[in-house]
Amino acid sequence: MIIVTRKGVTQDQLDHIRERVEALGLRTHVSSGEHRTIIGCLGDEGILQNIPLLSLPGVETVHEVLKPYKLASKDFAADPTRVQLGAVEIGGADVVVIAGPCSVEGRDMLGATARRVKQAGARALRGGAFKPRTSPYSFRGMGEDGLKLLAEVRAETGLPVVTEVMDTREVDLVAAYADVLQIGARNMQNYALLMEVGRLRRPVLLKRGMAATVKDLLLAAEYVMSQGNTNVILCERGIRTFETATRNTFDLAAIPVLKRETHLPVVADPSHAGGRRDLVAPLAFAAVAAGADGLMIEVHPDPETATSDGDQSLDFAEFDSLMEQLGLFAHAAGRGLAGAEVAAG
């Protein structure tokens, strides 16, 4: 932490600031310039986060030197973390595609979707049983019945299941069925929930909140990891900005920034980012071009009858066509497409 003092700071104020910092076990280092005095604080910066440095008389600004996350940082683990997802790994050499309907609506549609996306090269199945909806009057999912259908379809197809959990009281229930526990964007800073999924060892797919910086996302991951669960997959899905031409603004640059900052795998969700069917393919290609380890894509047998997110769901033919071209982009990025051989076979 670096403390910059106000013009005209007094010696008493400087002494007081140093005392407060040194009382916490850190060392201080003072540089006096013509205009400002700077106090460098050396040692465990985390301790200082609980001190309201700006409220000390004479302090003008405070600059963080160290990242506030540790376990999520590249300093902690230089090698990429690979999260096991059934037979494949996310974070390894190959790009992994997770596909399926926004909501589980029934056995037939789920089975048909799973078979088709598997055939096209997807290696995991997504599908919501508990759905966060902006309006309380919208369909909120099938609940446990939906989880059971996901498990049945996994048994049939072999595809591991990614599904959302929204309530601390339901974590064990969802974990009884799911291979990956998804934390939605709206719950990215629901710390009780983060700690609860951190208790388990089941992989967690953590979606970036609509107002979350990259740093906030990594701190949310840190919450999960601080409980012992290091199987965290980060997901860029768009942030909220003034632009209304798309549902969210896909922050593509977050992908390489995350790859530089953390050892955790990074996937992208082009369906939610764009919010329109015709944007899914270009955003998916771009994400892979920028270094994403995987994609999460909404697919529905008949999007116009979908109970949620039909506007952004691909139909089977559209998904087939996306997957075909996606292999070329993965190749250009120096990677394979996990499951591509299945598609070819």
Add this chain to the structure above:
Amino acid sequence: MIIVTRKGVTQDQLDHIRERVEALGLRTHVSSGEHRTIIGCLGDEGILQNIPLLSLPGVETVHEVLKPYKLASKDFAADPTRVQLGAVEIGGADVVVIAGPCSVEGRDMLGATARRVKQAGARALRGGAFKPRTSPYSFRGMGEDGLKLLAEVRAETGLPVVTEVMDTREVDLVAAYADVLQIGARNMQNYALLMEVGRLRRPVLLKRGMAATVKDLLLAAEYVMSQGNTNVILCERGIRTFETATRNTFDLAAIPVLKRETHLPVVADPSHAGGRRDLVAPLAFAAVAAGADGLMIEVHPDPETATSDGDQSLDFAEFDSLMEQLGLFAHAAGRGLAGAEVAAG
């Protein structure tokens, strides 16, 4: 809902769109212009929210006509809702100030703060026992021990208690002690939590999320109200924008916009909005000038030792001085300041 079709839409596409809408029990009304055809959908618009209209062939854009919230809307209740808070009402003629420390840190500091803010004219006590913190390594509150201290200090001072609940599993626990259940900005779209506090009849203070529009905030209130609890107080506390000079961007205009859209009372939190001590007073005055029904302000006996939010907490003298001037602004706004007579007495 109004559906605008693409240039060159076919008669078959138009028929298909109308059939889909009419099958849900709505009537349609078609206007054909030179460039576009418009289909007005008359009836219960809520039903259409589950239909992916944009995915129907030939559809270009869809415009909502009705507000997606009902119970929170002025159409539902023309008169302002007044929420009882101990001896005073929020949403009535007088401006109500809620004050206290960010976190409950101990019996002495809490008691001293409560006595002093009461004397200065505050009519309710705030204080966090469960704290949402961006980093898992920050102080996260005293938990139930903090709740007990809040109840003790209420018994002593008569000030009703406003405190945050973060976990569905803790709603009953917090409700056993608190007069008002606060939902923090990070949980504004934690729908499980909203529904859980909606089950009770205890007043809920709902803080606006950092990426939430006014409409989103009203839909979050609708979640609570749809469970039967209509005692909802809305709180503007700043949104996230590109500006870094303040912790958040205080969206002052949201106050009059909310007063126009809803019958629910609206308070402001100038402490979190500005994030710096010196901004609390100007933001508080402005909020009252713009029509806020109340304020929520962080006060600490010794801000520089606060375990959280010390940078933005007022000390006692600063709070006294704020309250003194606040009466003038309330008066200019044609209102009284609840408790001002106490302060004067």
Add this chain to the structure above:
Amino acid sequence: MIIVTRKGVTQDQLDHIRERVEALGLRTHVSSGEHRTIIGCLGDEGILQNIPLLSLPGVETVHEVLKPYKLASKDFAADPTRVQLGAVEIGGADVVVIAGPCSVEGRDMLGATARRVKQAGARALRGGAFKPRTSPYSFRGMGEDGLKLLAEVRAETGLPVVTEVMDTREVDLVAAYADVLQIGARNMQNYALLMEVGRLRRPVLLKRGMAATVKDLLLAAEYVMSQGNTNVILCERGIRTFETATRNTFDLAAIPVLKRETHLPVVADPSHAGGRRDLVAPLAFAAVAAGADGLMIEVHPDPETATSDGDQSLDFAEFDSLMEQLGLFAHAAGRGLAGAEVAAG
């Protein structure tokens, strides 16, 4: 400037960084912590702004210590700058109201508006002769004919004239008629224009750009001042955010932040910030409560026939009523309302 180096920075890299900085005449001060090495750069920080410090090997982040603006800073002039506007001063004890139509549409409407706003207490007349419009197909103003009408009405009423200039080629023309040259939000970073109005000594009213931080606004003022013209009035008029309930998001906190950072006077434009008639009064009151030195308000004899911004223009009765209540808020803020005596007289 403080340079933080990467973990594992080499001695050669450290030496190279120091050499680069010292070659520019600054001194360096190195503090080595356990995790990072920090290089404080002491001396004229402005010189370093032209050096791509982030591109030097081993550099992780760079923190500015000094504000990049000088003439606009409180360090430069501790006393508030007062800008003369006809018979009144902006930046002094009294709150000053500038009012008038968005666009000059003709002699009659302009004269009628000027007489009425003067009677209600406004002390300057606004009115656009050159209008920046988002669409090339919208009305773009009367040009020089509009300027002539403004001058005529000034002669009649004594109200000084505030009007926008949009083109470097028209600065002398507009200055021949206007008392204050307004730079619109869209031109806040039109540096050629800023320098051109900086050449003159005519007061400049500089509106904040829609994506401009407070720092950017002060740097834009610095452009004008660096040419010798220190008569700059800053204007908060809303920034662009995700919120669509208002035309822009009125960043109220920018007012006290600016009052802390600069000696220049600060006014607010509640008409553009809210974009709707019913929001003008609450935003105006709030701005004064937060410390604004003045207000700029759109008034039109018959808003529904206005050629621009009719949605946000007050009619005469609305403006009268706003001015009446405004005096109370100015008083609560410890100030007078310039011209209030005229209104009373």
Add this chain to the structure above:
Amino acid sequence: MIIVTRKGVTQDQLDHIRERVEALGLRTHVSSGEHRTIIGCLGDEGILQNIPLLSLPGVETVHEVLKPYKLASKDFAADPTRVQLGAVEIGGADVVVIAGPCSVEGRDMLGATARRVKQAGARALRGGAFKPRTSPYSFRGMGEDGLKLLAEVRAETGLPVVTEVMDTREVDLVAAYADVLQIGARNMQNYALLMEVGRLRRPVLLKRGMAATVKDLLLAAEYVMSQGNTNVILCERGIRTFETATRNTFDLAAIPVLKRETHLPVVADPSHAGGRRDLVAPLAFAAVAAGADGLMIEVHPDPETATSDGDQSLDFAEFDSLMEQLGLFAHAAGRGLAGAEVAAG
């Protein structure tokens, strides 16, 4: 335009609204629902843009049906516009790369850069002679001397020149040297400048403003086109959001959205979007994957000595390596890389 009236609108208000609209030569079409009455306005919507519909009594909201831009719209020209850039076309089958230093700093560095980027496959040279800088104390370019150097290097290498113009008074001067006139992000809504470059027939590269929506960008293009110059290239270069990990937030989805809305070519500027060297390649690859027609990339012989934007400039080896991989992404996108054969030859 669709007008939605308030609950309880009176027949007189409805009649008045219809009269106002019909007086302008449009037809109206009224649909009365249970909750709201909707008035569809059929005919030339542009006329209504000058009418403050929201200010008419009884009006609640107004929805645009038609796009406010015409010449820039796909309705106007179904086939993609191809803009000639020396020997190549932007907007055709091949992806075109424009590269060069941020600022022209001298003959040697410019010549060396031009030769090298040409060899690596770039087909046009960028370089600023007039530089918009946030601070008035930063280097602002060599002016006409810089233009002369650009022309000399074009004569030597055959690379057409893209350079910025910032002042209406300098348009003819810049056009005397440049092949493409660049309008910077800060001047995207400098309407006087847009109209001035619209007078010429020289291609214009129009960068998106930091707070500009896609619609705003297209309206800015419309300004240029409305003067007769249809040779407009649009450039996505990042928008301003709350994220501070990158200089701007690269709005990748704007690329496919623009390709859907307009016939004009679209390029991306990954250097400004990311603001850091290590982000240039992933953003460039992503832009091409998403459908960009070209890229504009900053390259400098020795970035750490650059007078501007050194942090985000590639050195020669980095640019070579980017170009090599870029061909694979262009191929994956079904396109070639203009000049690739030169590089190979």
